[in-house]
Amino acid sequence: MTRTTQITILVVLLALLSLFYQGLWGDPRHIPPVLVDTRAPVFEGPNVESGEPLSSEQYKGKVIVVNFWASWCQECKVEHENLLRLYDEFKDHPEFVMLGINYQDEIPKARAYLQRYGSSFPHMQDVKGALAIDFGVYGVPETFVIDKQGIIRHKWIGPIVDNVYTNLTKNVLTPLLQRADTRSLRSGQAT
Amino acid sequence: MFRFSPILILLCLVSSTDGLAKVVDETEIDQKVREIAKTLRCTVCQTENIWESGAPLAHQMRDAIRERVVQGQSTEEIRAYFHSRYGDYIMMEPPKQGINWLIWLAPFLLLFGGGVLLWREVKGWVTRTPEPQPPPTLDETSRRRIERELHQDRWE
Numbered sequence: 001m002t003r004t005t006q007i008t009i010l011v012v013l014l015a016l017l018s019l020f021y022q023g024l025w026g027d028p029r030h031i032p033p034v035l036v037d038t039r040a041p042v043f044e045g046p047n048v049e050s051g052e053p054l055s056s057e058q059y060k061g062k063v064i065v066v067n068f069w070a071s072w073c074q075e076c077k078v079e080h081e082n083l084l085r086l087y088d089e090f091k092d093h094p095e096f097v098m099l100g101i102n103y104q105d106e107i108p109k110a111r112a113y114l115q116r117y118g119s120s121f122p123h124m125q126d127v128k129g130a131l132a133i134d135f136g137v138y139g140v141p142e143t144f145v146i147d148k149q150g151i152i153r154h155k156w157i158g159p160i161v162d163n164v165y166t167n168l169t170k171n172v173l174t175p176l177l178q179r180a181d182t183r184s185l186r187s188g189q190a191t
Numbered sequence: 192m193f194r195f196s197p198i199l200i201l202l203c204l205v206s207s208t209d210g211l212a213k214v215v216d217e218t219e220i221d222q223k224v225r226e227i228a229k230t231l232r233c234t235v236c237q238t239e240n241i242w243e244s245g246a247p248l249a250h251q252m253r254d255a256i257r258e259r260v261v262q263g264q265s266t267e268e269i270r271a272y273f274h275s276r277y278g279d280y281i282m283m284e285p286p287k288q289g290i291n292w293l294i295w296l297a298p299f300l301l302l303f304g305g306g307v308l309l310w311r312e313v314k315g316w317v318t319r320t321p322e323p324q325p326p327p328t329l330d331e332t333s334r335r336r337i338e339r340e341l342h343q344d345r346w347e
């Protein structure tokens with residue numbers, strides 16, 4: 001066996017071993033998000049609490065935080081306080097809206113959940129989970145940030161806690177809303 | 192009473208034919224749903240397709256497929272929809288494009304490479320094996336000595 005063949009075999013084996021090693025430590029449940037930087041799905045459905053219709057049309061031109069949750073989801077309870085804090089932090093911004101999507105749940109249980117843990121922003125029903133599939137959701141909680149143009153700019157799988165909260169507010173939402181401010185200022189000066 | 196019985200029989204036949212037609216339609220839809228669902232991977236459970244999975248999300252996905260089949264969408268359209276939502280991960284067979292070719296071709300390439308290496312090694316062993324040599328010829332002195340010794344053994 002020549003030296004070149006030996007080196008080639010070694011390189012191939014090392015490459016295979018590194019792939020194997022990567023596979024050992026990777027999360028097998030992790031699915032690479034494919035919807036980031038694509039247009040968000042349109043949606044409509046009844047409000048969990050009031051039953052009134054909600055639709056993506058009424059949020060057009062806003063920065064939207066969409067959070068999928070369910071009353072049977074333990075991790076949703078963990079993040080709920082932070083979601084309320086997030087809404088309080090940005091609610092005064094005219095271009096910020098937040099929407100909860102109640103995923104595959106029983107409405108009385110969802111209402112009881114909101115009464116118990118608090119509700120400051122609207123929540124839409126997705127009893128059959130069809131909207132969740134449209135958003136490529138595979139578990140709750142999952143959070144999406146949609147920009148003013150209706151493009152999904154961020155997706156987070158899991159609860160919004162600790163560093164995730166800081167990253168979402170400082171590195172995702174604040175820049176998106178600042179961009180929105182700059183645009184509105186420019187359009188104001190132009191007129 | 193007997194005058195109405197043919198009408199009743201006809202009604203029964205019509206209603207049962209209608210019922211049969213519905214069953215046939217459902218079976219066709221079921222078949223298509225099953226065919227598509229078997230090609231899509233359950234995203235919350237590993238190595239299971241959404242037809243075989245008992246996970247709630249897989250159930251919803253089967254419903255979503257059924258709705259689209261009923262709407263008249265083709266198999267490819269439905270598969271493309273799920274691919275657009277979940278990417279290559281959801282396909283039981285990764286699409287034959289880009290880096291995915293590595294998954295399809297790597298086993299054959301490794302098998303071919305291994306075969307070539309094995310062939311070369313075996314060939315090396317064969318060429319290194321010495322040819323069988325004929326037994327050394329006996330010189331005259333040794334032959335006489337052996338004969339003499341054998342002769343002596345016989346008479347002792």
